[in-house]
Amino acid sequence: MRMQDWEMLSVLYETENITKTAKQLFLSQPTLTSRLKKLENYYGVQLIIRKQRGITFTPEGEQLAQHAQRMIHEQRKIEEQLHNMKEEVAGTIRVGVSNFFALNKMPKLLRLFKQNYPNVEFQVVTGWSSEMHRLILNHDVHIGFIKGDYLWNENKDLLYEEEICLASPWEFEWENLPDLPRIDYHTDEKMRSIVDQWWYSNYKQGPNINIQVNQVETCKEMVINGLGYAIIANLVVRPYRELIIKPLHLASGKAITRKTWMYYHEDTLQLNIVHAFVRFIQTLDVKAL
Template sequence: MKFQDWEMLATLYETENITQAAERLFLSQPTLTSRLKNMENYYGVQLMNRKQRGITFTPEGEQLAQHAVRMLHEQRKIEEKLHNMKNQVAGTLRVGVSNFFALNKMPKLLRLFKQSYPDVEFQVVTGWSSEMHRLISNHDVHISFIKGDYAWNEQKDLLYEEEICIASPWEFQMEDLPTLPRIDYYTDEKMRSLVEHWWYNNYKQPPNINIQVNQVETCKEMVINGLGYAILANLVVRPHPELFIKPLYLPDGKPITRKTWMYYHEDTLELNIVKAFVQFIQTIDVKAL
């Protein structure tokens, strides 16, 4: 089997959707379907079943797909080892990045790193911090940038700490928040739990949420346009002095904060590309970017 066939099967296994897999592999659906049929003929088994929304793998297909994932991991490891043997900082750095960090920090960091190491390419995956934690735990990425504290026994560097705050387009009193319109956004479970814990320690009634959006940046724009207040990290609204901002406090008077970390495995520092990037991040004031 060719490397491209393993890649195709692993992508189908991850997406469980022919359309999404074809888009990710830059193939037409007929081409992908034809290659899949050739693979089934080669092994003499049916690999998957189509359903109304996506596909399901047969037991035989499940075994072959898991083998494909292992093959890709091994291929990636040998490529990284060969690059490392050249004693050069080159190859592809795989990075997992939480959503806010991906939008506001990562492009600048990658540009600066690329200036020093032009032979490096990047494979960046973005999403909630919980997903980035899963990726680094499974060795699917070399490094993850994560908001919040997750179970981790390997290497991690604290990049910065930021306050959680109320951001409003108008002046307000904290005791009036339950009656004021609030804009909420989907976030990871740790952030949501932190905010809810603070709320119900201070108020008996639920918040008056009248707008729900998918992303924190959309939430911020709603606040800027006077549609309500929001509870979010200070760095999100720091560039907008026109907003009224008040930090959240714990019962002991300390501000509620959220940390942003760089997670990585000790053994990946044996790779020149990972070692160079980690050392680069350690010399940068990431919060100030």
């Protein structure tokens, strides 16, 4: 089998959806279906069962898909070892990045790093911090840039700490918040928990959420245009001086903050490319970028 077949099976095993897999691999659905059929003919077994929505793997297909994931892992490992033997900083580094960091920090970091190491390529995966935590735990990425504190017993560096704040297009009194229009957005469970705990520690009634959006950047634009207030990380709204921005506090008076970390495994530092990238990040003031 070719490496492309391993990758196809691995992605399909994760998505359980032919359309999503074809899109992720930049293939047409007929091409992907044809390759699957060739694999089934080669091994003489049925690999998938089509459902009304998506697919499911047969026991034989599941066994082969798991083998494909192991093969991909081994291939990446040998490629990294060969690059490392050259004693140069070259090859591909895999990075998992939380959504806000990916939008606001990662492009600048990659540009600066490639100025020093032009032979390095990046594979960047973005999503919620909880998803990036799972990727780094499973060794699917070399480095994770993660917002919030997750269970981790290996190396991590604190990049910055920011306040959770209330951003409003108009002056307000804290006691009036339950009656004012709030813009809400989808976020990870840890951020949601922080906001909810603060709210219900201060108010008996729920917030007056009149707009719900998918992304924090959309939420910010709604606030800027005077449609309501939002509870949001300070770095998202700090550049907008027209907004009223006030930090949230615990009952003790301490400001509520959230940390952004760089997670990585100790053994990956043996790779020249990972070692160089980690040391590079450690020299920067990431928050100021």
